[in-house]
Amino acid sequence: MSIGNSPEDERPFEDVSEEALPSIGRALQQARIAAGLTVDDVSTATRVRIAIVHAIEADDFAPCGGDVYARGHIRTLAKHVHLDPAPLLAQYDAERGRPAPTPAAPLFEAERIRPERRGPNWTAAMVAAIVAVIGFVGFTLFKGDSEDGSKTQVAEGAKPSTGKTASPSADAPKPTDPKPDPSESAIAAAPRDKVTVQVSAVDGRSWISAKDHNGRLLFDGLLKQGQSKTFQDSSKINLVLGDAGAIQLYVNGKKIEDDFQPGAVERLTYTKGDPQVG
Incomplete structure (x- = not known):
């Protein structure tokens, strides 16, 4: 009989601490490989640049341009490779000491969506009134010019038409020739x-x-x-x-x-x- 540890006692202890969990980038990379996708496939489908996908899988979030963009890229990539993004986002916040986002209070939401009561739009009313006045004045001037032109033609001897198109007479002035080129x-x-x-x-x-x-x-x-x-x-x-x-x-x-x-x-x-x- 030997004295000492048995073979079973010599097996390494299973590390179940948080350090044994794969990193965010490693988890995304493993899920991508398991889904049979390349980095190009993921970049094309999610519109996340190839360089950023490589950086995230290497746990380098600096190229993302900030926490907001990093969280958005993590969420997008996780959904595409069939991972739940919530644990990854929680891990990202925990590693950077950021508190988890809290939902807005119901009262705040109710007040935010409450339609704002507005008074009458006097500016629009004034503009509409001015446009109407200008249109009326223009119509009056145009009508007056048309009547003056008709009276002038009658005074010069032209016969007013009575619903029929008057045929050109011999006395009607001939159309002026086009202006000749400068001599x-x-x-x-x-x-x-x-x-x-x-x-x-x-x-x-x-x-x-x-x-x-x-x-x-x-x-x-x-x-x-x-x-x-x-x-x-x-x-x-x-x-x-x-x-x-x-x-x-x-x-x-x-x-x-x-x-x-x-x-x-x-x-x-x-x-x-x-x-x-x-």
Whole structure:
């Protein structure tokens, strides 16, 4: 017979203290692995960044940015890996010496949700009244202008209509022609201390681009037939004509007589001393 401890007595004692409990990060990691999920899977599902998931599983809560965010991440991760978040949150608070949150008193809740009694909104009423007055005045002025226009037409000899559309008579004034492009004399009034360039699409449409002496873009687009653009700068205008044959140029009040070919692309520069192609 041997004297001493039996084999059963030599078994290590089971540690049932709080230190034997897995840490928060370890518990979350074990639950994730048991669920067959990777850190990427958890991050994608919970929208918690991968770096923060790794930090929490290593019990490093600093990247969370504070206790409020750490508790929220713990709760989110625990639910996703099928753990009860309450024990983990209690363990987190105990480790940091934070008291457990207490529910609000029923009286406080009742007073908080009690609707606040408000008086009449005089500001909204005043705004509505002002809008109504402005609308009435505008309608009155519009109606007065319409009646004055009708009286003027009758006084000039036009027959008032009686429910039928009056056909245009020979005496009715013809519609005015569209305003013609500025003539050479009008363009000649351009100031001499600046360079003025007018581009007119007289024989078709053309893409044009215009820049000032600093290279700032003044226009870049399609000029349809009959349209004109006028550009002015203190010293220089740079032009690019996509179809120079369709364009007529006036520079500092003078017509440019260059024989541009249809479909030709021209790059031109004009200054205060032109017309001379730079």
